Every structure is written in structure tokens, then in C-alpha cells.
Amino acid sequence: MEESENYNKGYVYILEAKDIDLPVCKIGMTTRTPHERCNEINNSSTGDFIWSVAHYIAVDDCKKLESLVHSKLYPLRQKGREFFNINADDANTALLSIFDKQTEINKINIEEIIPLKTKPKNGAKKRKHTFRRIDSEYAELLQLFTSLLNVKGRPFGQLNKPSFGMSDGNEGVQWNLSVNTETEEIRLGVNLEGSAKTGRWLIAPFILNKPSIDKIKSKINHPNNITLQFSRDAWQGASRLNIKEKFIGGREYPLSEIDQNIWSSILEEALTCLDENKNYRGRKRNQPVTLESNGRELMKDISPHLTIWTYLSIEGDIEGNIKNKISELQPVYDWVVEASQS
Numbered sequence: 001m002e003e004s005e006n007y008n009k010g011y012v013y014i015l016e017a018k019d020i021d022l023p024v025c026k027i028g029m030t031t032r033t034p035h036e037r038c039n040e041i042n043n044s045s046t047g048d049f050i051w052s053v054a055h056y057i058a059v060d061d062c063k064k065l066e067s068l069v070h071s072k073l074y075p076l077r078q079k080g081r082e083f084f085n086i087n088a089d090d091a092n093t094a095l096l097s098i099f100d101k102q103t104e105i106n107k108i109n110i111e112e113i114i115p116l117k118t119k120p121k122n123g124a125k126k127r128k129h130t131f132r133r134i135d136s137e138y139a140e141l142l143q144l145f146t147s148l149l150n151v152k153g154r155p156f157g158q159l160n161k162p163s164f165g166m167s168d169g170n171e172g173v174q175w176n177l178s179v180n181t182e183t184e185e186i187r188l189g190v191n192l193e194g195s196a197k198t199g200r201w202l203i204a205p206f207i208l209n210k211p212s213i214d215k216i217k218s219k220i221n222h223p224n225n226i227t228l229q230f231s232r233d234a235w236q237g238a239s240r241l242n243i244k245e246k247f248i249g250g251r252e253y254p255l256s257e258i259d260q261n262i263w264s265s266i267l268e269e270a271l272t273c274l275d276e277n278k279n280y281r282g283r284k285r286n287q288p289v290t291l292e293s294n295g296r297e298l299m300k301d302i303s304p305h306l307t308i309w310t311y312l313s314i315e316g317d318i319e320g321n322i323k324n325k326i327s328e329l330q331p332v333y334d335w336v337v338e339a340s341q342s
Contacts, residue, residue, distance in 0.1 A: 009113045010062035012069060012095065013037065015051040016088035025088040026051060027073070027095070029066035031113065033140070052155060054088035057099065058113060060106045065099065072098050110143065141186070142166040144319055145177045148326065167191065172200045173337045175326070177312070188325045189309025190333045192340065194233065194274065194283070201281035202340035203304055207271050208280065211339035213263040216255070219331040223255035226332065229307045230266050232273055234289040234300040241300065244290040248273070248304060255308070270304040308332050 010031035015038055017024065030037040034056040041051055059065050070077065073094060076084045084091060099105065145166055146153035154169035156176075165178035174191040192206060193199035217223050230248040234241040249266040258266075275282035283301040290297050310329060313321050 007031075008061040008063055009059070009108060011056045011058050011113070012062050012065045013056040014054045014088050014091050014095065015041070016054040018050045018052040023085060023087050025054065025084055025086060025091045026082050027066070027069055027084055027091060028082050029062040031062065035142075055092035055095070057095065058108050058110050059099075060108050061104070065105050068102065068105075069095055069098055110140075141179070141314060141318065142177065145188075145322060148319065148322055149175060167198075171198060172202050173333065173340060174198070175333065176307075177322075178309075186312040186314060187309040188312045188322065188329065189307050190329055190336055192306040192336055194303030194305055196281075203270075203306065204274060204280040205342045206306070206336065206340040207267050207274075207304070209339050209341075210264070210267055211335060213258050213260060216332060216335045217258075219335070220255060220328075222328075226255040226308060226310050226329070228253050228255055228258060229309070230270050231305045231307070232289075233303050233305045234287075234298075235283065235302070236300065241289065241298075242292040244292050244295075246292075270306075273302045273304040306336070308336070 010029055011034050012027070012029050013034035015026040015028075015034075016022075026041075028037065034053045038051050038053050057065075070082075073084050073086070073091070076086050078085065086094070099107075142153070142155070142165070146168070149168050151168045151170075153166045155166050156164065156178075163178065163180045163182075165176055167174045167176040172192070174193075176189055176191045178187045178189070179185075192203050194201070194203040220226060229252045231246050232243070232248055234243045234245075248269045249262065253262070271280065273284050273287075274280040275284050283303045285301050286299045287302045288297055289300050289302065308329070310325055312325050315321075
């Protein structure tokens with residue numbers, strides 16, 4: 001009986017087309033993680049779009065819940081496919097409503113889900129779990145990050161690319177966690193973008209208020225472990241180009257190395273990336289930038305982007321490591337929030 005129960009434990013997930021605003025989503029179930037299943041779909045030859053995980057729920061009978069959701073949303077389903085003519089957020093509202101109106105299926109913790117595994121070949125060693133093996137296995141780390149912050153989170157990048165991560169989804173000053181699978185570096189940081197949607201242009205008052213760098217350094221026990229990056233984002237549609245002029249101030253700086261003169265120079269340069277005709281609440285239009293890949297010069301809109309981060313270890317107690325790093329950066333977060341008030 002216990003083995004049968006474990007067989008049904010899993011997720012019902014909702015995927016959305018990445019970077020394309022379409023009224024369509026994919027609803028399915030998996031006994032692995034939704035991110036692993038999403039990777040598998042994206043790597044298949046039958047994918048119509050590049051998909052990303054929008055929503056999911058962990059339950060004790062994912063097959064039954066998937067069948068129930070498919071039945072209730074049948075009028076919106078595309079023939080012979082798990083695609084539904086509804087956007088992901090509305091589908092999630094329907095999913096939660098359907099779940100709440102039934103009594104046989106229960107939510108569970110993700111730790112209770114035992115992934116189904118194929119029988120190993122003779123002589124094959126049992127694979128040891130490690131976050132470093134493949135991108136999708138970092139999904140557990142991202143899940144812990146959002147759980148500790150008690151947020152849904154907003155993914156950025158793609159799990160099948162070298163760099164991806166999760167922000168807290170806040171509009172304005174954000175917590176984020178980024179992963180680079182090529183370098184195996186994991187960074188936890190405080191983020192403020194020069195944008196209307198995610199940053200609310202709070203980068204403008206932050207720069208204009210000229211917050212004291214000495215003030216924040218005095219509140220950090222080990223400022224040499226924290227890095228400040230003020231970057232210049234060059235925009236190609238909704239994407240950022242990799243440009244030679246990326247770093248405002250020429251490079252990233254350990255917090256311990258930034259004195260008031262360096263900080264003033266960085267803030268002055270950052271301000272030039274904003275449109276003074278819009279009270280600095282807009283991108284600087286048609287500025288020359290140089291592509292890192294081939295040296296080609298282009299004219300692009302630019303904006304400043306602040307990230308203050310520290311490395312995160314996934315050795316030992318991962319949850320404890322995340323908690324400690326959030327605590328370490330909390331004064332930084334508070335400093336940025338205070339300085340970005342108009």
C-alpha cells in the first residue's frame with residue numbers, strides 16, 4: 001500500500017511560453033520536479049515553444065488531480081494535447097479552485113515525493129544526489145529560497161542555459177538567487193533594476209540621494225565577502241546584450257574596497273544611463289555600446305542596474321546557509337530600500 005501511495009505522489013504543473021505573452025499553457029503531472037519535466041519537454045523534438053514553469057502544486061495523488069483539472073477545463077483544451085487556451089495565471093486560479101472544491105486529494109510537502117526511477121543496469125552505481133550534476137537539480141535550491149522568503153518567486157533565465165535564477169518577484173528592491181552551472185557559482189543578492197516594471201525606477205532616487213557607502217560598510221561584519229556591481233544594461237527588445245561597457249566604474253568591487261570617492265564616481269556614471277528629460281525615470285536613448293562577442297558597435301537604449309551579492313555555499317545545511325546569507329545581507333537590503341525612497 002505504501003509503495004502505491006508513493007507512486008501517486010507528485011506535482012501538477014502549469015507551463016507558460018517563455019518570453020511570449022500568449023493565452024496558452026500546458027498542464028500536466030510529474031513525480032519528479034516540475035523543472036526537470038519542463039527541461040525534458042524543451043529538449044524534446046515536439047516542443048512548439050520554449051516553456052517555463054509558471055505554477056505547480058505538490059499533492060498525494062497527482063494523477064487524479066491532473067485528470068480532474070483536464071476534465072474541468074476540457075472546453076479550453078486543444079485536441080489531443082495537454083495545451084489549454086488560457087493563460088498560466090488564470091489556469092492556476094482554476095487549478096486552486098478545483099483543488100479546494102474536492103476532498104480526496106491532499107497537499108503534501110515536496111520532501112514526501114519520491115521520484116520514480118528506472119532500474120539501473122547491472123553494475124551501475126547509484127547516482128549520488130548533487131546540485132551540480134544538471135541544471136534542473138538546482139530547482140530544489142530555488143524552492144528553498146522562495147520558501148524561506150515566503151514568496152512565489154519570479155524565475156529569470158532558463159534552466160537549460162548556463163545562468164538562471166529566482167527573484168522574490170517584488171517590484172522595486174528585490175532579493176535574488178542566481179546560479180551559473182559553468183562556473184558552479186551561486187550568488188545570493190539584493191537587486192535594483194533600472195526599469196519601470198520590476199524596478200519602478202527606484203534606481204533614480206537611489207542614485208540622486210547619494211546614500212553613504214561608509215554607513216552600510218559600518219553595518220557589515222565582513223564587507224570583503226560582499227560584492228557591489230553597478231552595471232549598464234543595453235537593451236535589445238526585452239533582452240540584455242553582453243557589452244564591453246557593462247561595468248559602471250570599470251569592474252565589480254568588494255564592498256571593503258569602495259571609498260567615498262569611488263562611490264561618488266560610480267553614482268555619477270550611473271546617472272548618465274538615465275534620461276534626464278524624464279527626471280531620470282527612463283532609459284537613456286540611443287547610446288553607443290560595443291558587443292563583447294565581435295566588437296560591433298551599436299546604438300542602444302541603456303539603464304543602470306545595481307546588484308550587491310555574496311557567494312552561497314550548498315555544502316552541508318543548505319537551508320541554514322541561505323538563512324545566514326539573508327541575515328548577512330539584510331542591512332544591505334534595508335539600506336537600498338531606505339535610499340530609494342523619493
